[in-house]
Amino acid sequence: MDATTPITGTLSADLRQATWAVHERAHRCSYFGALFDGDLPLDAYTLLAExxxxxxxxxxxAGDALAADPVAAPFVIDELRRVPALHADLDALGGGVPRVLPSTAAYVARLREAASDPALFVAHHYTRxxxxxxxxxxxxxxxQRTYGxxxxxxxxxxxxAxxxxxxxxxxxxxxxDDAAWTPAQRGRLLAEAVHAFELNIAVLTEMAEEVGLAQPLAS
Ligand code: HEM
Structure with a gap:
């Protein structure tokens, strides 16, 4: 199934199915493979945190912009917020001025567009x-294991929390599953979730190049 397949089940089940193949590709990104194997220096992780x-x-x-939207509002959950934790992490990791890679800038541009569309916002919210x-x-x-x-x-x-x-x-x-999606919103959400995975794969591919891995996607 892909994002254009007619609705068959609950939204959560359809989302999982629509993103199954692209999720499999994300698994094969060599950046995570090397990180999981303990083969990367810590600054290769710091760049990802940036x-x-x-x-x-x-x-x-985008969530703040949609906090009053009846469909998006239930997803704007304070305990999920990661920005304060990320700033504390970067202080501890001792990075300098954060670098933003071109693939990240493209992802951010799409997230800004999502700030005016609950379906796009929830697609990105779910994916991350x-x-x-x-x-x-x-x-x-x-x-914890590799760098203590x-x-x-x-x-x-x-x-x-x-x-x-x-x-x-x-x-x-x-x-x-309980949100009041229109069929059009539901279709946009499914397609955008696949796109969100692609944007993540683009960042991971560029990360692999930045940290000197020969093959961005493992075979
Ligand atoms: C090496 C890389 C990755 C591994 C090992 C991995 C592993 C997993 C595992 C074990 C689950 C739980 C599946 C379940 O509950 O049955 C999961 C779910 C998920 N992963 Fe990944 N993942 C990876 C990369 C990614 C990336 C890059 C993204 C997107 C940014 C992503 C997004 C998701 C999402 C959205 C779910 C929830 C699926 C659902 O239950 O609807 N994953 N992943």
């Missing part, structure tokens, strides 16, 4: 936060 500051600032500003609460939790553990980072430096992955990540993911799927 991209996240730009991305989450735009995403969370649900990912952070699932596979992203593994990255937090890798930072506890607390600041890996606060981005600390969602304890939300309770159990898996319980939150269940609650989140209910939010997706």
């Amino acid at each position: 991209q996240y500051v730009a991305i989450y600032t735009a995403l969370e500003e 936060y649900l990912g952070d609460l699932a596979g992203g939790q593994v990255v937090g553990k890798v930072l 980072i506890e607390g600041p430096g890996r606060l981005f992955y600390d969602f304890r 939300l309770g159990s990540p898996s319980a939150f993911r269940t609650r989140y799927r209910a939010l997706l």
Whole structure:
């Protein structure tokens, strides 16, 4: 199935199916492969955190802009906010002036467009936060294991204020399924979620080049 396939199930199930193939491609990005294997120096992670500051600032500003929108409002959840944690992480990681890669700037430009469309906003919201609460939790553990980072430096992955990540993911799927989407919004949301994954893959591909990995996508 892709984002153009007619609606068959709940929105959360359709989203998962629509993004399945692009998620598989995201798994093969060599940047995460090298990070998980403990093969990267810490500044290769700091550069990713710098991209996240730009991305989450735009995403969370889009949420603020849509906070009064009846469809988007339930997704604007304070405990999800990552920008304060990212600033604390960057202070601890000791980076200089954050660098924003061109692929990140393109992602940020799209997030600014999402600030006036609840369907686009929720597509990006789902792609980032649900990912952070699932596979992203593994990255937090890798930072601890590889670099010995506890607390600041890996606060981005600390969602304890939300309770159990898996319980939150269940609650989140209910939010997706219960919102009053029009068929047009639902179609835009599914297509934009695939696009959001592509924007993330573009950032990870550029990250791989920046940190000197030969193959941006592992075979
Ligand atoms: C090496 C890279 C990655 C790994 C190992 C990984 C792993 C996982 C795992 C284990 C889950 C949980 C699946 C489940 O609950 O059944 C998940 C879910 C998810 N991941 Fe990833 N992931 C990776 C990359 C990404 C990227 C780059 C994104 C997008 C930014 C992403 C977004 C998501 C989303 C949105 C979900 C929730 C799917 C749903 O339940 O609807 N992941 N990931």
